[in-house]
Amino acid sequence: MQGGHAPRRGLALEEIGLIEDAAVLCGGGRIITAGPQRSILGGPKLRDLLRKNRRKVREIDCQGGVVIPGLIDSHTHPVFAGPRLVDFEKRITGATYEEIAAAGGGIRSSVAGVRKATRKQLSDHVLHAFNAMLSQGTTTIEAKSGYGLTLEDEIKSLRAIGDAARHWPGTVVPTLLAAHVVPQEFTGKEDQYVDLVCRKIIPQAESDKLATFVDVFCERGAFTLEQSERIFAAAQKAGLGVRAHVCQFTPSNLHTLLSFHPASLDHMDCVAQHDLTLLASQDTVVTLLPGANYFLGHSGFADARRLIDSGVAVSLATDYNPGTSPTPSMAFVISLACTHLRMSPREAIAASTINAACALRLQERKGSIEPGKDADLALFDVKDYREIGYWFAWNRCSQVIVGGMEKGGLCG
Numbered sequence: 001m002q003g004g005h006a007p008r009r010g011l012a013l014e015e016i017g018l019i020e021d022a023a024v025l026c027g028g029g030r031i032i033t034a035g036p037q038r039s040i041l042g043g044p045k046l047r048d049l050l051r052k053n054r055r056k057v058r059e060i061d062c063q064g065g066v067v068i069p070g071l072i073d074s075h076t077h078p079v080f081a082g083p084r085l086v087d088f089e090k091r092i093t094g095a096t097y098e099e100i101a102a103a104g105g106g107i108r109s110s111v112a113g114v115r116k117a118t119r120k121q122l123s124d125h126v127l128h129a130f131n132a133m134l135s136q137g138t139t140t141i142e143a144k145s146g147y148g149l150t151l152e153d154e155i156k157s158l159r160a161i162g163d164a165a166r167h168w169p170g171t172v173v174p175t176l177l178a179a180h181v182v183p184q185e186f187t188g189k190e191d192q193y194v195d196l197v198c199r200k201i202i203p204q205a206e207s208d209k210l211a212t213f214v215d216v217f218c219e220r221g222a223f224t225l226e227q228s229e230r231i232f233a234a235a236q237k238a239g240l241g242v243r244a245h246v247c248q249f250t251p252s253n254l255h256t257l258l259s260f261h262p263a264s265l266d267h268m269d270c271v272a273q274h275d276l277t278l279l280a281s282q283d284t285v286v287t288l289l290p291g292a293n294y295f296l297g298h299s300g301f302a303d304a305r306r307l308i309d310s311g312v313a314v315s316l317a318t319d320y321n322p323g324t325s326p327t328p329s330m331a332f333v334i335s336l337a338c339t340h341l342r343m344s345p346r347e348a349i350a351a352s353t354i355n356a357a358c359a360l361r362l363q364e365r366k367g368s369i370e371p372g373k374d375a376d377l378a379l380f381d382v383k384d385y386r387e388i389g390y391w392f393a394w395n396r397c398s399q400v401i402v403g404g405m406e407k408g409g410l411c412g
């Protein structure tokens, strides 16, 4: 699949560069060449090279399956201690996410577990999730802190992500989400918590080199637009990239947030018409998270068609977390994108690969099968790429290649 280095917009999101009977040649962890088998393997120079290096070359017969770039999950919250079954049951009986949060459930109810847990317990939990993602074709993951909400516990969460990343073959992009919600002990002193985030937590995450991005949950009941801007400004001052959870339940004016050039704005279920033109003119990617709408039992989903047709760069991610989207499966998200966001299978695949790479500013290295990019590939045991989103809740990923090495999948 060809992708280039820019996010796909509009009709270009459909162009996945499908090649039948293809071959991919990898070396030194990178893709050397890819194309029709006949032209890749039939050339005399390459035939000679392969003959001379027969012992060193490993050939993987994909048996007519589908090979795509390793999937990129550009939005996850893996540092938590356990599931939130009380919230789950309350929603079944009709309570909404915001009502549960206002009554002390929601994000705050995952905090005690993380504060009590050791770094090792958390990193084991994170690694377990990373491996579940890998077995379903994900080779790059963005991973947020966000359930510690003290200097010590946010730093512990980021260290747990780093520890898990060192034991995992794929690429991990760590994000500080200390501004996930105001912790209980700061009730009535919300701005003091924002001060702590800006003056202490962000600078330490940066000086200890624990985070690439800073995220904020800009929403009613979490952080206001003004507080979010302060957090973005502090991140920018520290030299970190920014991204935000925004417009999940209530619309926000995106103009000032966009002036910080966030890599991605996520959820975006209720975007105002006047922000669409602005979004379409920027490199900021809009990351849609339909797993959260599904798990919260919402009948409404983000208006992906309006975003794509307006020229906004759209990507997809799982939003893996214990409250709104406990799934490690990008294939399930692709399925939801097709069935509930009215994205075509081609658009959903491009949104989960090249556009997701752009959402992490990794498009020079990731997101497409092109010479020079990292040899991260996911092989699916299906005959047609459309089956990836068709067989929902069924893991059809049979093999995963990370940096040119077999690492996971059902046979890995």
Ligand code: NIG
Residues within 6 Å of the ligand: 077, 106, 107, 110, 217, 245, 248, 292, 319, 321, 322, 323, 324, 325
């Ligand atoms: O992306 N919206 C904010 N954060 C998460 C939910 C986290 C939780 O409920 O634990 C999300 O959906």
Ligand code: FE
Residues within 6 Å of the ligand: 075, 077, 245, 319, 321
């Ligand atoms: Fe999230």
